[in-house]
Amino acid sequence: MxxxxxxxxxxxxxxxxxxxxxxxxxxxxxxxxxxxxxxxxxxxxxxxxxxxxxxxxxxxxxxxxxxxxxxxxxxxxxxxxxxxxxxxxxxxxxxxxxxxxxxxxxxxxxxxxxxxxxxxxxxxxxxxxxxxxxxxxxxxxxxxxxxxxxxxxxxxxxxxxxxxxxxxxxxxxxxxxxxxxxxxxxxxxxxxxxxxxxxxRQNDASFVNLLNQVRNNAMDDEGFKLLHSRYLPSFTPPREENYITLTTHNNKADAINFTALNELQGKLRNFNASIEGEFYEKSYPADLLLKLKVGAQVMFIKNDTEKIRRYFNGKIGIVEKIEDEKIQVLCNGVAAAIEVKKEKWKNIRYVVDKTTNQVEENEIGSFTQFPLRLAWAITIHKSQGLTFEKAVIDAGEAFAPGQVYVALSRCTSLQGMILHSSINNNSLHSDSRITSFAKTQKTSAAQLQILHESKKQFQQEEIKKLFDFSEQQLNAKAVWSFVAAQQTSFNTEALLATQGIHTALTNIETVAKKFETQLNQILAQQELPENNETVQERLVAAARHFSTELEKVKNEINTCPAEADSKLIATDFNKLLLDLYFGVCLRLYLLNGCESGFKVDDYLQHKRSFLKPILSANAYAGKSKQAKTDSPHPELYKQLRKKRDTLCEEKNMPVYLIAGSITLEEMALYLPQTIEELKQINGFGPVKTQQFGEIFLTIIREYCAQHDLQTNMGAKPAKEKHKDRKAEIKTDTKVSSFTLFKEGKTMEEIAIERNMTVGTIEGHLSYFVGIGEIDVNTIISQEKLELIKSAIEKFGSSSNKILKENLPENITYGEIRMVMASIKAVV
Missing domain, CATH: 3.40.50.300 (P-loop containing nucleotide triphosphate hydrolases)
Known part of the structure; x- marks a missing residue:
C-alpha cells in the first residue's frame, strides 16, 4: 500500500x-x-x-x-x-x-x-x-x-x-x-x-467539498442545494440494490430490521454465540442470538481472515442459503455466494512475557459467532469507521455534534446517498472549541523541526540509558546486602562472592559516569547521533570495553558459589540474583548489538528480540544437594546437619533460627563439649543454647568418643561480645519480624507477639522493603502511599521531620521510612 x-x-x-x-x-x-x-x-x-x-x-x-x-x-x-x-x-x-x-x-x-x-x-x-x-x-x-x-x-x-x-x-x-x-x-x-x-473513501471533488462544509458547519447555498438534491423522502430502496439505512437511534434501526425480517417468507433460524472465559456483555461484538432468514440483508462485521479477502467489515449482502451451521451470502458484483463460517473475537489482557520481557497480548476469553448483522438499518454510531456504496440517511433527529457528518461521510459517492429527512442548520452541530483546537496544528516546517529535535532527543536518551549501569549496581548491592543480613544461613564463600560482584559493577558504573561527561559533549551537536561519526566512534569503543567487563560479571554471577540452608532464604536470594543476572545479560546483549555502530531502527529491533536468560546458579543447599565444607570432620558436619534438618521439620522452623551453615562449621571444627563452650560458637546465644544445646552436644561428644578426639575450643578466636553480638541480635530480630510478616501477621500482631512497639517492627520491615523483599503496597494503603510520595517530591528526602510535619497525623515515621526505602529500591 x-x-x-x-x-x-x-x-x-x-x-x-x-x-x-x-x-x-x-x-x-x-x-x-x-x-x-x-x-x-x-x-x-x-x-x-x-x-x-x-x-x-x-x-x-x-x-x-x-x-x-x-x-x-x-x-x-x-x-x-x-x-x-x-x-x-x-x-x-x-x-x-x-x-x-x-x-x-x-x-x-x-x-x-x-x-x-x-x-x-x-x-x-x-x-x-x-x-x-x-x-x-x-x-x-x-x-x-x-x-x-x-x-x-x-x-x-x-x-x-x-x-x-x-x-x-x-x-x-x-x-x-x-x-x-x-x-x-x-x-x-x-x-x-x-x-x-x-x-x-471518496473521489468526487464536489462531494468531498460538501463533506468539508458539513464538517466545519460552513454550508453555503450551493452546498445546501447539492445536499438536498439527494432528499427523496418517498424513496423505497430496491431490495436487490442492498441499500442500508443510517439512523440516529437504536429503536429506529431495530424496528426497521424487525419489520423487514418478518416480511420475508421462510423459516426463521436462530444461531447462538458461544462464550468462553471472560467476556463482558457490553463488549459483545455481535448478536448473542442471531436471527436470520433466507433473503435477509446482512452486513459483515469482521474482516475476512482467509488469505483471499472475500469480505470486509461493512460489506453488504443477502442471505442466499442456510443449512445447519452454514450460511451463504451473496454480495453485489460477486458471482458466487460466500460461505460464511463462525469467527472468534478475543478478549485480551496485556501481560509481560517471561521469556522475552515484552508486553504481549494474552487471551482471557472469546466470543464466537457468525460475523453477520441484520443490515436493512444501523445506527450512525455503529456505522463509524465503515464504508457504504449505497445508504439511506435518516439524520433529521441528530442529537450530537458530528452525527450528520459521520452519516454522510460513510458514503463513497453523492449518487449512492439518499436523504430520508431534510437536514437543516440546526442538525449541523459543531463546536467552536474543536475548531479552536484544530488551529493549534503547527506548520509543516515547524513540525519537521519538532520531528528532528524529537528524534535527536530519543536517540540521546537511548544511548545514555545504554551506558547507565546504576540499576545493575543497585541490584548487586541488594544481593550483597541480603547475604550480609543472613550470614549465618549462607556458606562462607557467599559474602565474598556477592561483594566481589558488587565491587565489579561499582567500578563499571564509576567508569561509565566519567564516560557520560564525554558523551554529553558530543551528543550536544545538532546532527542526529546515528549520523554523527564522532558519536559512532566513541560509542563503538565504549560498547566493546563495557561488554568485555560485563561478560566477566555475567560469568561471576552464573558461577556464584552462594549456598543457603533455608529454602525460604535461598528462594529469595535466587530471585534477587536472577533479577541482577537478567539486567546484566540484557545490557550485555544491547552493547554487543552496538559494537559495529548505533542505528536506532536496528537497535530497537535488536532490543525486541532479546530472550530472557536461564541462570544455572541455585543457592539452596537442600538434602538433595551435597553441602560443601572444609571441615576436618566432614562426617560430624553431616551428622550435625542432618539433626538440624530434622529439628526444622519437627518444629516447622527455618534453619537460621536453629543453626546456620557457619554455626555447623564452627561446631564441627572446634568440637565444643559443654554448654559454656557452645555459647562461644557463633549463632548460639542463651535462647538457642537452652533450646538445642544438649541435642547438638550429644552428637559431638559421641563423635569425639568414637574418634578419640578432644575439644578444640582453645584454637577458636574469642567472640567479640559487644560489636558482633549487637550486629547478630540486630540481624536476628529483623529476620524474626520478617518471618512473622511472611506468615501473614500484621505489624500490630508482630509487635504484640515480640513484645515490641509497632514503630520498631516498622523499622525491621523497612529494611526488607529497601532490598525489594517486601512490596510496600502490601503494608501501606494507596492513599497514604500517594500522600507520602507527594510530600517527598515537594519537600525532598533529607529530613523525615519536615515530611512528618507536612503530612496528616495518622502517618507515622515508620511509614515514611518504608516509602523512602521503596523509592530507593527501584531507583
Missing amino acids: HYSDSFKFASDFINYTNTSIFLTGKAGTGKTTFLKHCKENAVKNTAIVAPTGVAAMNAGGTTIHSFFQLPFTPYLPLGKAFEGNEQVNDKNSLLSRLRLNNERRDVMQKLELLIVDEISMVRCDVLDAMDTVLRHIRSQYSRPFGGVQVLLIGDMYQLPPVVKEEEWQILSPRYKSPYFFNSHVIEQQPLVYVELDKIY
Whole structure:
C-alpha cells in the first residue's frame, strides 16, 4: 500500500521518538489503517485501549477502564471539594481504590507506547485519571503519563464524549470542555497535532467539498442545494440494490430490521454465540442470538481472515442459503455466494512475557459467532469507521455534534446517498472549541523541526540509558546486602562472592559516569547521533570495553558459589540474583548489538528480540544437594546437619533460627563439649543454647568418643561480645519480624507477639522493603502511599521531620521510612 506523507510523518514520530501525538483526519483518510500498521510493526512495548468495549474489540485492544481499573464516576485531579462523596474521585481516593495486581503493574512499568483509539469519545477527566495512574505506578510523578509515549487517534468532528448533565455540573468548574484536549495533562504538555490529509473513501471533488462544509458547519447555498438534491423522502430502496439505512437511534434501526425480517417468507433460524472465559456483555461484538432468514440483508462485521479477502467489515449482502451451521451470502458484483463460517473475537489482557520481557497480548476469553448483522438499518454510531456504496440517511433527529457528518461521510459517492429527512442548520452541530483546537496544528516546517529535535532527543536518551549501569549496581548491592543480613544461613564463600560482584559493577558504573561527561559533549551537536561519526566512534569503543567487563560479571554471577540452608532464604536470594543476572545479560546483549555502530531502527529491533536468560546458579543447599565444607570432620558436619534438618521439620522452623551453615562449621571444627563452650560458637546465644544445646552436644561428644578426639575450643578466636553480638541480635530480630510478616501477621500482631512497639517492627520491615523483599503496597494503603510520595517530591528526602510535619497525623515515621526505602529500591 502507498502511504501518504502525513502517514509516514506520523510513523516516524511513533517509531523514532518518545513524543506523544494526536493523529486525526477526515473520514476515510486511513486512521484505522494507521492503528493497524502501528500494531503490526511495533518496535516498542505497546498497549491499545479504547473508550467502549466494541471500539476496543475493533481496535484489537482492551477498554480504558479495564486496563487502568478506573471507576466510572467523575475524576477531579485537584482538590478535595467532594470529600465523602463516593460518586466523585480525587487523586487520593482514585489511587487508594486501585486494585492492580503485580501482573498489571509490570505491564504498566514496561509500557513504552499507549495507543488510545476513538479519542473523540474520551472524556477529559478520564484522560487525567489515566495520567495519574501511570505517574503513580511508574514512580515518575513529573512526567506526563509517567514517561509513556501516547498516540491518540480520532476525529474531533465525529462523535463526542458522552457526559451526563449531573456529571458536567461536577466537572465544569475545573474543565473548559469535556473534550480530551481540555484535560489538565494535555493543557500542560500539548501534543504534536498530525492530520492525515489524503481521502481514500471518496473521489468526487464536489462531494468531498460538501463533506468539508458539513464538517466545519460552513454550508453555503450551493452546498445546501447539492445536499438536498439527494432528499427523496418517498424513496423505497430496491431490495436487490442492498441499500442500508443510517439512523440516529437504536429503536429506529431495530424496528426497521424487525419489520423487514418478518416480511420475508421462510423459516426463521436462530444461531447462538458461544462464550468462553471472560467476556463482558457490553463488549459483545455481535448478536448473542442471531436471527436470520433466507433473503435477509446482512452486513459483515469482521474482516475476512482467509488469505483471499472475500469480505470486509461493512460489506453488504443477502442471505442466499442456510443449512445447519452454514450460511451463504451473496454480495453485489460477486458471482458466487460466500460461505460464511463462525469467527472468534478475543478478549485480551496485556501481560509481560517471561521469556522475552515484552508486553504481549494474552487471551482471557472469546466470543464466537457468525460475523453477520441484520443490515436493512444501523445506527450512525455503529456505522463509524465503515464504508457504504449505497445508504439511506435518516439524520433529521441528530442529537450530537458530528452525527450528520459521520452519516454522510460513510458514503463513497453523492449518487449512492439518499436523504430520508431534510437536514437543516440546526442538525449541523459543531463546536467552536474543536475548531479552536484544530488551529493549534503547527506548520509543516515547524513540525519537521519538532520531528528532528524529537528524534535527536530519543536517540540521546537511548544511548545514555545504554551506558547507565546504576540499576545493575543497585541490584548487586541488594544481593550483597541480603547475604550480609543472613550470614549465618549462607556458606562462607557467599559474602565474598556477592561483594566481589558488587565491587565489579561499582567500578563499571564509576567508569561509565566519567564516560557520560564525554558523551554529553558530543551528543550536544545538532546532527542526529546515528549520523554523527564522532558519536559512532566513541560509542563503538565504549560498547566493546563495557561488554568485555560485563561478560566477566555475567560469568561471576552464573558461577556464584552462594549456598543457603533455608529454602525460604535461598528462594529469595535466587530471585534477587536472577533479577541482577537478567539486567546484566540484557545490557550485555544491547552493547554487543552496538559494537559495529548505533542505528536506532536496528537497535530497537535488536532490543525486541532479546530472550530472557536461564541462570544455572541455585543457592539452596537442600538434602538433595551435597553441602560443601572444609571441615576436618566432614562426617560430624553431616551428622550435625542432618539433626538440624530434622529439628526444622519437627518444629516447622527455618534453619537460621536453629543453626546456620557457619554455626555447623564452627561446631564441627572446634568440637565444643559443654554448654559454656557452645555459647562461644557463633549463632548460639542463651535462647538457642537452652533450646538445642544438649541435642547438638550429644552428637559431638559421641563423635569425639568414637574418634578419640578432644575439644578444640582453645584454637577458636574469642567472640567479640559487644560489636558482633549487637550486629547478630540486630540481624536476628529483623529476620524474626520478617518471618512473622511472611506468615501473614500484621505489624500490630508482630509487635504484640515480640513484645515490641509497632514503630520498631516498622523499622525491621523497612529494611526488607529497601532490598525489594517486601512490596510496600502490601503494608501501606494507596492513599497514604500517594500522600507520602507527594510530600517527598515537594519537600525532598533529607529530613523525615519536615515530611512528618507536612503530612496528616495518622502517618507515622515508620511509614515514611518504608516509602523512602521503596523509592530507593527501584531507583
